[in-house]
Amino acid sequence: SALTQPRSVSGSPGQSITISCTGTSSDVGAYNYVSWYQQHPGKAPKLIIFDVNKRPSGVPDRFSGSKSANTATLTISGLQVEDEADYHCCSYTGAYTYVVFGGGTKLTVL
Amino acid sequence: EVQLVQSGAEVIKPGESLKISCKTSGFSFTSFWIGWVRQMPGKGLEWMGVIFPDDSDTRYNPSFQGQVTISADKSVNTAYLQWSNLKASDTAMYFCARLDGTLYTPLVDWGQGTLVTVSS
Numbered sequence: 435s436a437l438t439q440p441r442s443v444s445g446s447p448g449q450s451i452t453i454s455c456t457g458t459s460s461d462v463g464a465y466n467y468v469s470w471y472q473q474h475p476g477k478a479p480k481l482i483i484f485d486v487n488k489r490p491s492g493v494p495d496r497f498s499g500s501k502s503a504n505t506a507t508l509t510i511s512g513l514q515v516e517d518e519a520d521y522h523c524c525s526y527t528g529a530y531t532y533v534v535f536g537g538g539t540k541l542t543v544l
Numbered sequence: 545e546v547q548l549v550q551s552g553a554e555v556i557k558p559g560e561s562l563k564i565s566c567k568t569s570g571f572s573f574t575s576f577w578i579g580w581v582r583q584m585p586g587k588g589l590e591w592m593g594v595i596f597p598d599d600s601d602t603r604y605n606p607s608f609q610g611q612v613t614i615s616a617d618k619s620v621n622t623a624y625l626q627w628s629n630l631k632a633s634d635t636a637m638y639f640c641a642r643l644d645g646t647l648y649t650p651l652v653d654w655g656q657g658t659l660v661t662v663s664s
Contacts, residue, residue, distance in 0.1 A: 478654040526648040538588035
């Protein structure tokens with residue numbers, strides 16, 4: 435089943451926020467293959483974190499990822515207005531279901 | 545530059561069939577898995593399945609197995625997603641994306657999405 439994310443989070447410009455992504459010992463807890471995607475309204479998702487804590491080229495270091503047991507966390511520091519978007523976590527689950535996403539979290543920058 | 549360009553929006557009646565496409569360029573089409581992701585209105589992303597175009601090895605999310613068919617044509621560097629009997633519940637945005645390597649790698653490049661609306 436889908437990974438569990440909060441429906442929404444909010445913060446002010448300059449603040450830091452975290453978004454949790456809770457799975458099980460069969461997905462998040464079993465593999466270091468957690469990724470995060472940013473999606474602005476009407477746009478395609480964009481990869482911002484992979485392998486738990488790695489950033490693709492061009493993604494600001496304000497975005498960071500971590501994992502503890504069955505929960506992965508995305509942290510965005512120094513919030514900017516353009517960070518307002520939906521954020522989706524994703525984990526590899528092995529050779530049957532392969533990949534599972536979270537339900538998505540809407541970030542509002544107040 | 546890597547590009548995945550998807551076919552345009554579709555409005556289809558229940559029970560009809562449909563095939564949407566994802567034309568790729570800027571990378572070796574036969575060397576990377578291509579995946580399909582569904583996003584129902586106002587909802588999160590769902591991984592549907594992937595194909596390795598070199599040998600057409602295809603893996604499905606069990607939730608979508610038997611409901612859709614994923615295919616690829618190496619001669620035109622294009623992946624496809626098709627339905628034979630659409631339902632109203634298939635109304636969604638569908639994205640194709642390129643995996644960075646093996647099956648556990650992330651979706652690094654995305655198409656712009658194809659909106660499929662199933663309505664009588």
